[in-house]
Every structure is written in structure tokens, then in C-alpha cells.
Amino acid sequence: MPRLRDLPWRATRDPWHVLVSEVMLQQTQARRVVPVFERFVRAWPDPAACAAAPLGELLSAWQGLGYPRRCRNLHEAAKVVVERHGGAVPAVLEELEALPGVGGYTARAVLAFAHGRDVGPVDVNVSRVLSRWAGEPLGRAAAQSRADAAVPQGRSWEWNQSMMDLGATVCTARATRCGECPVRAHCAWRGGPGDDPAAASAGASRAQARFEGSNRQARGRLLRAVVAAPVRDTDVAATMGLADDATRASALLAALRAEGLVTVVDGWCRLP
Numbered sequence: 001m002p003r004l005r006d007l008p009w010r011a012t013r014d015p016w017h018v019l020v021s022e023v024m025l026q027q028t029q030a031r032r033v034v035p036v037f038e039r040f041v042r043a044w045p046d047p048a049a050c051a052a053a054p055l056g057e058l059l060s061a062w063q064g065l066g067y068p069r070r071c072r073n074l075h076e077a078a079k080v081v082v083e084r085h086g087g088a089v090p091a092v093l094e095e096l097e098a099l100p101g102v103g104g105y106t107a108r109a110v111l112a113f114a115h116g117r118d119v120g121p122v123d124v125n126v127s128r129v130l131s132r133w134a135g136e137p138l139g140r141a142a143a144q145s146r147a148d149a150a151v152p153q154g155r156s157w158e159w160n161q162s163m164m165d166l167g168a169t170v171c172t173a174r175a176t177r178c179g180e181c182p183v184r185a186h187c188a189w190r191g192g193p194g195d196d197p198a199a200a201s202a203g204a205s206r207a208q209a210r211f212e213g214s215n216r217q218a219r220g221r222l223l224r225a226v227v228a229a230p231v232r233d234t235d236v237a238a239t240m241g242l243a244d245d246a247t248r249a250s251a252l253l254a255a256l257r258a259e260g261l262v263t264v265v266d267g268w269c270r271l272p
């Protein structure tokens with residue numbers, strides 16, 4: 001079995017740091033998360049520090065990760081942790097799932113990687129491995145119950161980290177390296193013949209929508225600009241790359257304001 005990849009969140013059991021890393025990893029590759037994660041937890045080492053920080057500062061630090069709604073949700077989650085849990089990230093599944101931006105996967109990842117609970121977080125990589133291993137497509141509930149049942153008692157951290165790396169490096173969406181796979185003796189599919197069971201599973205990875213020309217790109221341009229300096233409201237469309245489409249720019253700006261990611265005061269668009 002290849003060794004686990006060396007990643008900074010694997011050197012900590014601090015529940016806040018684990019939560020921060022898991023939120024960052026939700027839609028961003030690990031290599032892009034590493035420097036931002038390190039800066040973020042250095043600046044805001046616990047929920048109380050994060051909750052007290054202005055959202056604008058957090059968004060500045062979030063640059064490079066994309067999907068800034070996650071940053072706002074993390075800020076809101078920090079406030080809930082301070083207000084309802086005395087500043088300590090909870091160790092109860094339902095309480096974790098009640099935090100803004102925290103779903104079943106992230107909640108279980110915190111339980112497994114910070115609190116050492118015997119649960120199996122199922123991300124897209126783990127879902128793929130589980131369905132190939134089972135030799136059949138798995139729905140969400142079936143994958144979750146298999147993931148939970150597979151965890152060797154008391155070894156949740158090592159097991160789940162290994163499952164994630166297996167899916168990221170050996171049993172990937174594009175190829176399988178079954179010859180060096182540690183579970184090949186128990187795997188029902190082993191690379192075929194026959195259709196890949198992972199393709200029809202609930203957690204199958206879907207092709208990402210095109211970025212060029214997307215709303216995501218336009219929003220990202222504006223956010224990058226306001227992190228550097230306020231932008232005149234009359235320049236917003238051009239900053240988004242939508243000088244010819246003021247209606248779309250205005251709708252995107254309205255959405256960003258409604259999400260609390262930017263404000264417009266006295267004709268200037270700026271960070272909250």
C-alpha cells in the first residue's frame with residue numbers, strides 16, 4: 001500500500017482545524033488547500049477567533065479556493081459553536097450537521113479525524129472505492145452503512161485516511177491500479193470486465209460545468225477585485241468581465257449582496 005500523503009491537517013486532531021480543512025476540501029484540490037489552510041488556522045486558531053473576525057478578512061484569506069459561500073458558512077458555524085457549544089466544536093453527529101455548511105460527510109469527517117469515532121465519512125473517492133469493492137452500484141444510504149460497518153474498531157483515523165487516499169491515488173475515477181491495491185483480494189470488481197459499478201453509484205463524480213464564461217468566474221473576478229480595493233458600482237460589470245451584459249452583472253451583484261459576501265455603500269462595492 002502506498003504511504004499516506006503528507007498533508008498538514010493529518011498532523012492535527014484539533015476539531016476546529018479538522019473542520020476548517022474539511023470545509024476547504026469540499027470543492028477544492030488538496031494541493032490548493034494546503035497554503036490557505038495553514039494561513040487560516042494560524043490567523044484564526046479557534047472558533048472564537050474566527051467568529052470575532054470580520055467576514056471581509058476571512059474572504060481575503062480564502063482567495064484561491066473559490067466557492068466563497070463556504071467561507072461565509074464557516075464564519076457562521078464558528079459563531080454557532082461559540083454561542084451554543086461554549087467555543088468547542090461538538091462531537092455529536094446531529095449537532096455537527098446543524099452547523100451552517102456542514103453536511104453528513106463533513107460531520108463524520110470531524111467525528112472520525114478529530115474525535116476518533118468509528119464512523120465512515122463517504123466522499124466521492126470513498127464512494128467509488130466502496131461500490132467497486134462491492135461489485136455493484138451503491139445508493140447513498142447503502143454506501144454510508146457499508147462505510148460505517150467497515151471501520152475497524154478504534155482505528156477510525158487510519159482507516160478513513162487510507163480509504164480516501166486509496167480513492168485519490170490507486171482506485172481513481174480514470175484508472176485502477178488493482179495490482180498494488182491492498183483490498184484487491186476482497187474486491188468484487190477488480191477493474192472488470194463489466195461496467196464500472198462506481199459510474200452508477202449515488203456518489204459518482206460528475207463533470208464540472210465549464211468555468212470559462214460562467215457566473216462563478218464573473219463572481220470570482222469581482223470578489224478578487226474587492227479584496228484588493230473597493231470597486232465603484234459603475235465598474236462592477238466591467239470588473240466581472242460582463243461589460244456587455246449589465247443585466248447579468250446586476251443579478252450576480254444582487255446575489256453576492258444577498259449572500260452577505262459584498263456590500264455596496266455610497267456607490268462603492270466592498271467586502272463586508
Ligand code: SF4
Pocket residue numbers: 129132133170171176177178181182183184187188189190191
Ligand atoms: S482492487 Fe482495483 S477496483 Fe478494487 S478497490 Fe482496488 S483498485 Fe479499486
